[in-house]
Amino acid sequence: MGYLGGFRVTLRxxxxxxxxxxxxxxxxxxxxxxxxxxxxxxxxxxxxxxIGCELCAGVCPARCIYVRGADNDPLxxxxxxxxxxxxxxxxxxxxxxxxLCVEACPTEAIxxxxxxxxxxxxxxxxxxxxxxxxxxDDGRPQQLPWEDWSDxxxxxxxxxAWVRATAASGDARYVGKVAWSGELGFGVKEPExxxxxYDELDDEExxxxxxxxxxxxxxxxxxGDDHDHGDxxxxxxxxxx
Amino acid sequence: MTALLATGDPLLAGEIDGxxxxxxxxxxxxVFAIPLVLTxxxxxxxxxxxxxxxxxxxxxxxxxxxxxxxxxDGAKLFTKEGLIPERADRLVYRLAPxxxxxPAFLVFAVVPFGGDFNPRSDGTIDGTVTLLGNATFLQLxxxxxxxxxxxxxxxxxxxxxxxAGWSSGSKYPLLGSVRxxxxxxxxEAALGLSLVxxxxxxxxxxxxxxVAFQALPGRGLLPNWNLIVTGVVPxxxxxxxxxxxxxxxxxxxxxxxQELVAGFNTEYSAIRFALFYIAEFMATITFGAVIATLxxxxxxxxxxxxxxxxxxxxxxxxLKLAIFPFIWIWFRATLPRFRYDQLMDLGWxxxxxxSLGWILLLAAIRSADTVGTDGQRIGYLPAVYVGAGVLLAAxxxxxxxxxxxxxxxxxxxxxxx
Numbered sequence: 001m002g003y004l005g006g007f008r009v010t011l012r013x014x015x016x017x018x019x020x021x022x023x024x025x026x027x028x029x030x031x032x033x034x035x036x037x038x039x040x041x042x043x044x045x046x047x048x049x050x051i052g053c054e055l056c057a058g059v060c061p062a063r064c065i066y067v068r069g070a071d072n073d074p075l076x077x078x079x080x081x082x083x084x085x086x087x088x089x090x091x092x093x094x095x096x097x098x099x100l101c102v103e104a105c106p107t108e109a110i111x112x113x114x115x116x117x118x119x120x121x122x123x124x125x126x127x128x129x130x131x132x133x134x135x136x137d138d139g140r141p142q143q144l145p146w147e148d149w150s151d152x153x154x155x156x157x158x159x160x161a162w163v164r165a166t167a168a169s170g171d172a173r174y175v176g177k178v179a180w181s182g183e184l185g186f187g188v189k190e191p192e193x194x195x196x197x198y199d200e201l202d203d204e205e206x207x208x209x210x211x212x213x214x215x216x217x218x219x220x221x222x223x224g225d226d227h228d229h230g231d232x233x234x235x236x237x238x239x240x241x
Numbered sequence: 242m243t244a245l246l247a248t249g250d251p252l253l254a255g256e257i258d259g260x261x262x263x264x265x266x267x268x269x270x271x272v273f274a275i276p277l278v279l280t281x282x283x284x285x286x287x288x289x290x291x292x293x294x295x296x297x298x299x300x301x302x303x304x305x306x307x308x309x310x311x312x313x314d315g316a317k318l319f320t321k322e323g324l325i326p327e328r329a330d331r332l333v334y335r336l337a338p339x340x341x342x343x344p345a346f347l348v349f350a351v352v353p354f355g356g357d358f359n360p361r362s363d364g365t366i367d368g369t370v371t372l373l374g375n376a377t378f379l380q381l382x383x384x385x386x387x388x389x390x391x392x393x394x395x396x397x398x399x400x401x402x403x404x405a406g407w408s409s410g411s412k413y414p415l416l417g418s419v420r421x422x423x424x425x426x427x428x429e430a431a432l433g434l435s436l437v438x439x440x441x442x443x444x445x446x447x448x449x450x451x452v453a454f455q456a457l458p459g460r461g462l463l464p465n466w467n468l469i470v471t472g473v474v475p476x477x478x479x480x481x482x483x484x485x486x487x488x489x490x491x492x493x494x495x496x497x498x499q500e501l502v503a504g505f506n507t508e509y510s511a512i513r514f515a516l517f518y519i520a521e522f523m524a525t526i527t528f529g530a531v532i533a534t535l536x537x538x539x540x541x542x543x544x545x546x547x548x549x550x551x552x553x554x555x556x557x558x559x560l561k562l563a564i565f566p567f568i569w570i571w572f573r574a575t576l577p578r579f580r581y582d583q584l585m586d587l588g589w590x591x592x593x594x595x596s597l598g599w600i601l602l603l604a605a606i607r608s609a610d611t612v613g614t615d616g617q618r619i620g621y622l623p624a625v626y627v628g629a630g631v632l633l634a635a636x637x638x639x640x641x642x643x644x645x646x647x648x649x650x651x652x653x654x655x656x657x658x
Contacts, residue, residue: 006576009575010294010574011294011571013294016296017296018292018296018297018298019296020296022298
C-alpha cells in the first residue's frame with residue numbers, strides 16, 4: 001500500500017467497536033485491590049479496631065491523617081485495648097491513596113474501600129472525621145450525601161478487605177500462605193493467593209488439584225494474626241481489664 | 242462555445258421591483274445561513290468521524306447523537322469573558338478575528354449553490370431557476386472577476402491570522418502567525434496557478450460560467466468536469482494547496498500544539514476565539530464548495546426525477562461539496578504533521594513548478610485547434626515543443642535541488658569535522 005496504507009487503516013477503524021466506556025452511565029468493574037476512600041473498621045461486637053497508635057499518621061507521606069489517641073474508660077471502653085483513637089481525621093484534599101496507612105495499621109483498623117466518587121464542593125467536607133469514616137453497625141461504609149454509590153454492588157461489596165501488599169516478600173512466614181485476612185465488618189472477601197502460592201500452582205498439572213491445595217491453605221490464615229494483634233476483639237471486652 | 246454561456250444574472254437584468262429585492266434578500270439570508278449551519282455540522286461531523294476512526298464515540302451529550310454540541314459550545318463561548326492580554330495591541334487584537342471570519346463568509350457569495358444546468362430544449366445552458374416568478378441564478382453574486390474573489394478572501398484571511406499573532410503581545414502566537422503567514426503566502430501561489438488552468442479551459446472567471454462550461458456534454462460517458470478536462474493535476478495541486486491554505490492537518494504547523502500551545506490564537510478567548518474557530522471550519526466548507534465548483538461541475542448534474550427539477554442542482558452541489566470535508570477529516574485522522582522544511586519544499590519545489598509547467602502544456606495543447614494567420618491549424622507540434630521544454634525544465638530543477646541539498650549536507654558535515 002505504501003503511502004496510502006494509513007488511509008485504509010483509519011477507514012477500517014470506522015466500523016470497529018468503540019473502546020469508550022460511557023462512564024457515568026456504565027461503570028467498569030474496579031480492580032481487585034483498588035485504593036478508594038478509607039473506612040475505620042469495627043469488631044463484630046461493635047468495638048472499634050483503632051487503638052490510637054498513630055502509626056498511620058506517622059507513615060502517611062502526604063501528611064493527611066490526624067490521629068489523637070486517648071485512654072479507654074475501663075467501664076465503657078471504645079476499643080478492646082488500653083487506648084483508642086478519639087480523633088481520627090483524613091484530609092482527602094491531600095490523600096494520595098497510597099495505602100501505606102493500611103499497611104502500617106497493626107489492628108486492621110483502617111482499610112481502603114473502592115469508593116472513589118466523592119466530589120465535595122466545600123473544603124470542610126474534604127476532611128473526613130471519625131464520624132464519617134467509621135463503618136456502620138452493619139459493617140458497611142457510611143454513605144455521605146456527596147458520594148456516588150450507583151455501582152455499590154461492585155465498589156461496596158469488597159469494600160473493606162484488608163490487603164497487606166508487601167507481606168509475601170517481606171516476611172518469610174507468609175511465603176506460600178494466604179497473605180491477607182478478611183476482617184470483620186461489611187464485605188469479607190474470599191482469601192486471595194499470594195504471588196508465591198501462584199507460583200506453586202503453576203507447577204501443578206491439574207488445575208483442580210491446585211484448588212484443593214488452596215483450600216488446604218485456608219486453615220493457616222491465622223499466621224498473620226499471631227504477631228499482629230492477636231484475637232482481642234472476639235473476647236468479651238471485660239476480659240482485658 | 243461562448244454563445245452557449247449566459248452572462249450575468251437575469252434577475253438583475255430587468256426591472257428591479259419588490260419581488261426582485263425580496264429574492265435578493267432571501268438569497269443573502271441563505272448564503273449567510275448555509276455556511277454557518279454547515280460549519281456547525283462540520284465541527285460535529287469532524288468530531289464524530291474522527292472519533293469513529295480512533296474507536297471513540299465522540300460528542301453524544303447535547304441533542305440526539307450530540308448533534309447540538311457545536312451549538313452548546315458556541316453558547317458557552319459567547320457568554321464567556323473575552324480576555325485581552327496586557328501587552329496586546331488592543332485595536333488590532335480586536336480587529337483580527339473579524340478579518341478572519343468575514344472573508345470566510347464572503348467566499349460563499351460567488352459560489353453557485355444550485356440552479357438547473359441541464360441543456361434547455363434549444364441546447365442552451367443558462368443555469369437559472371424560476372423563483373417567485375423571476376428567473377434567477379442560485380448564487381448571490383455572479384461577479385465578473387468571480388473566482389478571483391475567492392483568492393482575495395483567502396488572502397485577506399492571512400491578515401487575520403498574522404495580526405492576531407502579532408497583536409497578542411506574546412511569543413507563541415507570534416511564532417504561530419509567522420509560520421502561518423509564510424505557509425499561506427507560499428501555497429497561495431500554487432492555489433492561484435492551478436486555478437489558471439481552470440480559467441484557461443473554461444474561458445471565464447465567473448463561477449457561473451465555469452459551472453455552465455462543465456455542464457456541457459463531455460467525451461463519451463465522462464462528464465465535462467474540469468477535473469478531467471484540465472488533466473487531474475491542477476485538481477490535486479489545488480486540493481493540496483487548499484489544505485495548506487486553511488491550515489488543516491497535515492499542514493497544521495500554525496497550531497502545532499507540541500511546539501506552539503495553540504499557535505496564533507493562543508491568547509484568544511470567548512467570542513473572538515469562536516470567530517477564529519468558525520473561520521477555520523468554515524474554510525473547509527467554502528473550499529469544499531470552491532473545489533466542487535471549479536473541478537467537479539458544482540450544481541451541474543442530471544435531473545433524476547422525484548424532486549422538482551430545479552432542486553437537483555442544489556442536491557448535486559451539496560453531495561459534491563461533502564466529499565472534501567470528509568477527506569480532510571480523513572487526512573487529520575491519518576497523517577502526521579509535516580516538518581516545516583518539508584512543507585516549504587512541497588510548496589515551492591513541487592507544487593508551484595508543477596502547476597506552472599502544466600499551464601504551459603495545457604495552453605499549448607489547447608491552441609492546437611486554433612487557426613493561425615496563415616489559415617492553417619496550429620496543430621500539436623508546439624505542444625510537443627512545450628512538453629519537451631517543460632520536461633527539460635523539470636529535470637534541471639530536480640538537478641539543481643539535488644545539488645543544493647548535497648552542498649548543504651556537505652556544509653553540515655564540515656561543521657562537525
